[in-house]
Amino acid sequence: MEGDARRRVAFLGPEASYTHQAALDAFKNKDVTLSPQITIADVFTAVQKGTAYRGVVPFENSSNGSVVFTLDLIADLHGMHPDILVCGESYVDVKHCLLGYIVPNATPADQHNHKDKPPVEIDKKFTNPLAVPICDLSRIKKLYSHPQAWGQCKAFLSTYLKGIERQDVSSTSRAAELVAQDTSGESAALSSFVAASLFRLDVLAESINDRVGNATRFLLIRRKNSASPSSTPLPDSTYTTDGNGSDWKTLVTFTVDHANPGALASCLAACGKYGLNLTSINTRPSGIENWHYIFFVEFKGRKEDGDEIGPVNQALKDLDSVCRAWRWLGSWENRL
Numbered sequence: 231m232e233g234d235a236r237r238r239v240a241f242l243g244p245e246a247s248y249t250h251q252a253a254l255d256a257f258k259n260k261d262v263t264l265s266p267q268i269t270i271a272d273v274f275t276a277v278q279k280g281t282a283y284r285g286v287v288p289f290e291n292s293s294n295g296s297v298v299f300t301l302d303l304i305a306d307l308h309g310m311h312p313d314i315l316v317c318g319e320s321y322v323d324v325k326h327c328l329l330g331y332i333v334p335n336a337t338p339a340d341q342h343n344h345k346d347k348p349p350v351e352i353d354k355k356f357t358n359p360l361a362v363p364i365c366d367l368s369r370i371k372k373l374y375s376h377p378q379a380w381g382q383c384k385a386f387l388s389t390y391l392k393g394i395e396r397q398d399v400s401s402t403s404r405a406a407e408l409v410a411q412d413t414s415g416e417s418a419a420l421s422s423f424v425a426a427s428l429f430r431l432d433v434l435a436e437s438i439n440d441r442v443g444n445a446t447r448f449l450l451i452r453r454k455n456s457a458s459p460s461s462t463p464l465p466d467s468t469y470t471t472d473g474n475g476s477d478w479k480t481l482v483t484f485t486v487d488h489a490n491p492g493a494l495a496s497c498l499a500a501c502g503k504y505g506l507n508l509t510s511i512n513t514r515p516s517g518i519e520n521w522h523y524i525f526f527v528e529f530k531g532r533k534e535d536g537d538e539i540g541p542v543n544q545a546l547k548d549l550d551s552v553c554r555a556w557r558w559l560g561s562w563e564n565r566l
């Protein structure tokens with residue numbers, strides 16, 4: 231790895247994405263260059279190729295679940311990123327806003343908006359009091375956002391923007407960037423407060439996510455064997471300590487023989503046997519054949535290097551004898 235790449239951290243951009251906020255937090259006060267990428271796949275590629283020495287990608291949202299793009303890139307069905315390991319995590323509070331342009335002379339919301347409509351009944355599962363738009367939204371013909379965001383703002387969207395065309399884009403900040411190019415007031419983005427000031431957009435409604443405490447977990451990724459010589463240490467994330475922390479997480483993926491009853495149970499039992507508490511489990515199509523899956527299992531504990539035999543190493547040994555194929559995807563310090 232050369233020159234700038236040694237200090238470059240790739241993240242899902244453009245600036246003002248939530249991933250950018252995660253990267254800023256993870257590398258606070260570190261001598262790094264944050265490098266925006268267009269897609270999550272580009273972040274993986276930059277780290278795999280060594281044009282960046284760390285990457286930051288979204289992994290899961292507290293109310294809307296896993297980011298499937300990231301799961302598929304970790305699964306690496308096409309062998310494009312075989313050397314990627316997870317080396318950290320970061321949590322960011324996600325308060326979505328509706329961003330656009332308030333068109334001068336448009337009727338204010340309280341005079342015009344919804345006055346003939348019956349009171350809105352909010353489904354009890356949405357814990358955030360429904361945000362009220364600060365202006366008339368009837369001009370809006372098109373909405374832009376990252377696909378993860380729609381599912382986090384269902385109540386607001388179905389109440390105030392029902393039936394409006396939605397366009398998926400690569401990030402919430404990209405959505406804001408696109409909306410900023412349409413001064414007609416007919417486009418709006420689900421994006422962050424930070425993006426409003428960066429792209430000089432008006433906040434049309436604030437905190438429109440369904441759940442109070444909505445948060446997204448991001449993963450920090452690195453390339454296998456990318457440790458620097460001790461004479462020229464690379465800046466690691468603010469979080470990573472000298473490795474003496476006691477609370478760790480580990481991610482493994484594996485496939486099982488679906489024809490074998492109890493195959494998945496045997497794999498999970500390998501964790502239980504050594505007291506490894508599961509923290510998340512996901513599946514995605516394995517790409518091997520239809521209706522066959524790859525499992526992503528995350529648990530508390532750390533794989534030891536070299537000849538050390540800790541509980542994670544023992545569980546992985548057992549896993550090897552009961553699953554079809556498996557990969558260790560990294561161990562990192564728990565930040566929750």
Ligand SMILES: O=C(O)C(=O)C[C@]1(C(=O)O)C=C[C@@H](O)C=C1
Pocket residue numbers: 242246247248249250288289290291297324376378379400401402403446
């Ligand atoms: O679009 C962004 O701003 C991102 O950083 C991506 C992402 C995600 O993929 O989950 C991150 C946080 C929010 O949950 C919505 C979108």
